[in-house]
Amino acid sequence: MSSPETQQQQLAQEKQLVAATAAGWVRDGMVVGLGTGSTAAPFIELLGQRVREDGLRIQATATSRASDELAREVGIPMLEPRRGLRFDLTVDGADELDSQLRLIKGGGGALLREKVIATASDYLLIVADSSKAVAQLGRFPLPLEVVPFALPWVLDAVAALGGAPVVRVNKLNPAELAQSDQGNLLVDCHFEQIEDPSALALQLKTIPGMVEHGLFLGLARAAIIVQGGAAQVLRPGQAAVAAAAFSALP
Numbered sequence: 001m002s003s004p005e006t007q008q009q010q011l012a013q014e015k016q017l018v019a020a021t022a023a024g025w026v027r028d029g030m031v032v033g034l035g036t037g038s039t040a041a042p043f044i045e046l047l048g049q050r051v052r053e054d055g056l057r058i059q060a061t062a063t064s065r066a067s068d069e070l071a072r073e074v075g076i077p078m079l080e081p082r083r084g085l086r087f088d089l090t091v092d093g094a095d096e097l098d099s100q101l102r103l104i105k106g107g108g109g110a111l112l113r114e115k116v117i118a119t120a121s122d123y124l125l126i127v128a129d130s131s132k133a134v135a136q137l138g139r140f141p142l143p144l145e146v147v148p149f150a151l152p153w154v155l156d157a158v159a160a161l162g163g164a165p166v167v168r169v170n171k172l173n174p175a176e177l178a179q180s181d182q183g184n185l186l187v188d189c190h191f192e193q194i195e196d197p198s199a200l201a202l203q204l205k206t207i208p209g210m211v212e213h214g215l216f217l218g219l220a221r222a223a224i225i226v227q228g229g230a231a232q233v234l235r236p237g238q239a240a241v242a243a244a245a246f247s248a249l250p
């Protein structure tokens with residue numbers, strides 16, 4: 001058994017590897033959606049490097065303020081949201097993914113903008129370390145973005161669905177509640193096992209004041225994860241293929 005530090009280092013190396021593979025798939029002229037989190041961040045940095053050093057011509061929109069700031073810092077030209085804007089490719093992380101590429105997202109609180117951009121994308125590519133692949137979704141608490149006024153009733157409704165809800169606190173100041181980029185609250189729902197993600201997604205959507213949930217179903221076209229030390233490409237319901245077999249989007 002390796003130490004927790006060694007495991008964290010290994011996962012950090014995996015994030016770099018999948019981020020670098022995804023950055024190599026971006027082509028001149030693409031409009032790119034930039035995800036959020038510790039796997040999307042190295043992707044943004046490497047993409048910025050390609051813009052600065054190789055003259056890669058792209059435009060992008062980010063799924064969070066943090067990713068927007070990082071992208072501007074590394075020199076990626078940014079687009080504001082506007083009607084008709086579509087993304088050729090969005091690269092984002094995930095908290096859990098299953099073999100159908102159904103996802104839980106929102107561990108970093110960015111699920112709403114992430115779902116908006118994913119839905120406006122022709123190709124959602126997930127980048128994830130090996131800890132994220134699961135046989136069944138639900139061990140990672142499912143994040144919800146909730147309008148503050150509605151919080152008590154959303155908590156009641158989620159508890160009735162069997163997902164013990166915990167209101168997220170600000171990591172830097174646990175006396176405060178965490179806020180999304182939209183100023184909403186975040187609720188983490190402990191389901192442990194989600195037997196039917198589609199049915200749960202429909203039920204959650206009926207709760208007034210529940211702005212968005214972190215189940216991303218039927219959105220991801222492919223994922224790059226690390227298996228056996230090498231980057232592998234997963235597509236919904238298909239066997240993994242070595243990423244080295246592809247030089248562009250599969």
Ligand SMILES: O=C[C@H](O)[C@H](O)[C@H](O)COP(=O)(O)O
Binds near residue numbers: 104
């Ligand atoms: O809200 C955050 C996003 O959904 C992230 O993509 C997700 O939490 C995975 O983040 P990380 O790559 O840091 O594990």
